[in-house]
Amino acid sequence: MSGRILTVAQQKGGSGKTTIAAHLAVALAARSGEPVAILDVDPQGSLGTWYEAREDSLGEDNTGLEFRTASGWGARREARSLARSHGYVVIDTPPKADTDAKPAIDAADFVIVPIQPTPVDLWATSQTIEIAARENTPALMVLNRVPPRASLTGEMAAAILASGYDALTARLGNRTIFASAMGRGCSVTEEAPSSKAAQEVDLLIEELIARIG
Template sequence: MSGRILTVAQQKGGSGKTTLAAHLAVSLSRRGEGAVAILDVDTQGSLGTWFETREETLGEDATGLVFRTASGWGARREAKALARDHAYVVVDTPPKTDADAKPAIDAADLVLVPIQPTPVDLWATDQTLRLAERENTPAVLVFNRVPPRAALTLEMTEAIAKHGFQALGARLGNRTAFAASMGQGRTVMETDPSGKAAAEMTALLQELATRL
């Protein structure tokens, strides 16, 4: 039985896509349900840089993950191949055109779309969600970098529901802990396991598990 492919996609840059992909992969690995692979389809290579830093920090045999890269239509083939030997495959996609993201979205069991709670981000997100819909792939929004003030977030939650989009109830706050952990090749679950950021990620994974 093939593993699950989770593609993180968002055509708008600066959404926290790579941070979400890395944290999701490590969280899944720590659940102990099987091997986890990450696939970097983004030519910027941010996820690859994070993984190299992780190898330097923890040692090549202690990352808990398998890392691969692919581009274009090769992303679908590579994701499917990894899924044969891994419980989960987490794919990080480029913030570019439909052609760049389509193969990874087509291969996915679920697409996670990180979004900051602003109208501009919601407008940009529509294109990614429509692409997933055309590929018949379920997609869900993930609120990321959520500020402490709740007014705008509530407004955006209502707007998302009005559009008929689905969003996870669990949210990731605008916390420096996420960026700081990424710079070390780690995640907040490893650098500050009792912190608020780690608790948010745990809640997100628990909710996500019900959809898988």
């Protein structure tokens, strides 16, 4: 077995990396039926905090995921080791830290780049895309925290298209349910499967699996 390694990376803070990583992992485990591991290489440890809340909520043996941590170049070794026994490995990386994110990007089959729909975020994203390009790793942008009925979102979608960067058409809205579910160690697909947020995650996963196999 050689699973897919998906590294969630964004040099700009506040993009929702950890939320994206957690939701990808839960949804991929449910959709694929394969074992999924999450790897936290962010010193802030937000994904680990989420996983501990998940253990408290569901029980240590019922999280449906395997959790590991690593730092620096150990991330590449750990990710590749996990990929030998898991269908997917999802890595959460630190912002503003090329040296910490680079090994996780190097190990990845795909880099998932969350971006909020603002020009500043698009400018900052170019740094992450360039790191992925240097490592010959395909990068897929995901619009996250998208406000409802915002004309700027359409402008940003057009700007992303004009930039030549690859992006998924599915996007996640700016919804408080994402934060509340994360606080309980869950995903919105588990906590509110019929919600608009869960529908957005489902569409994202469908498109992602179609792209990455």
